[in-house]
Amino acid sequence: MKTLLLISLLLTGCATSVPVKMSFPQAPEPILKPSETLQPLDPNKTKLSDLLDNANNNYGEYHKLKQQNDAWIEWYNTQRKIFDGIK
Amino acid sequence: MWLLSFIPDAWIALAVHIIFGLGIIGIIVGTVLNHIPFVNSYGKIIRAVSIALFVSGLYFEGGIGVEKEWRAKVAELETKIKVAETQSKQANKKIHTKVIEKIKLVQVNVANNKQAINTHKQVIDAECKLNAKAIEVYNNSIKNGAK
Numbered sequence: 001m002k003t004l005l006l007i008s009l010l011l012t013g014c015a016t017s018v019p020v021k022m023s024f025p026q027a028p029e030p031i032l033k034p035s036e037t038l039q040p041l042d043p044n045k046t047k048l049s050d051l052l053d054n055a056n057n058n059y060g061e062y063h064k065l066k067q068q069n070d071a072w073i074e075w076y077n078t079q080r081k082i083f084d085g086i087k
Numbered sequence: 088m089w090l091l092s093f094i095p096d097a098w099i100a101l102a103v104h105i106i107f108g109l110g111i112i113g114i115i116v117g118t119v120l121n122h123i124p125f126v127n128s129y130g131k132i133i134r135a136v137s138i139a140l141f142v143s144g145l146y147f148e149g150g151i152g153v154e155k156e157w158r159a160k161v162a163e164l165e166t167k168i169k170v171a172e173t174q175s176k177q178a179n180k181k182i183h184t185k186v187i188e189k190i191k192l193v194q195v196n197v198a199n200n201k202q203a204i205n206t207h208k209q210v211i212d213a214e215c216k217l218n219a220k221a222i223e224v225y226n227n228s229i230k231n232g233a234k
Binding site: 019020022023025026027028029030031038039040041043045046047048049050051052053056057058059060063064067068071074075078079082083085086 | 161164165167168171172174175178179180182183185186187189190193194196197200201204205208211212215216217218219222223225226229230
């Protein structure tokens, strides 16, 4: 039993763990927002101005989403560059 | 060696040097006592214990070097991580501000277009009326089948 204990203790010399942890970077809050659904045109609205209004709103949602997507790409590239600098 | 990470550097070094030193002194004393009649039986015991001390002392002398090297690496890595975390936060702040500004601009443009549609409503609606088929095709393109 004593021999076993001694061997176990001596063998722990081979196990080396590095107690360093890096937390996963948090993404900025505005880019974490889920996208809005595009709104269809109400069939009762038959004027061209209604269609334009609807298209204007939907294009606005697209442009917001584009900004979020561009920001995600920029965030990923920046964080990756920072992470690579640690090695 | 992970066991050593719980003890301060100075204590480990001192303990290891004492064990190693006692091992060497014990071996010398044991060898000398071995040649003196009446006490030579004690000499053998002292020598055996001292050899064990010497071997473990030698092992830990090696281990302490490796441990110091690891601790230096850990300290270096921790410093790098702190710098990286600060850089990451700064980058996030920059992206946060940029996205907010751009989305605000999009919202302003949408509002301006809405105002223009309202202003020119009569002119826009003067020559065109949508039929049910046109609305159906338009809505199909919006829905697009993908969820």
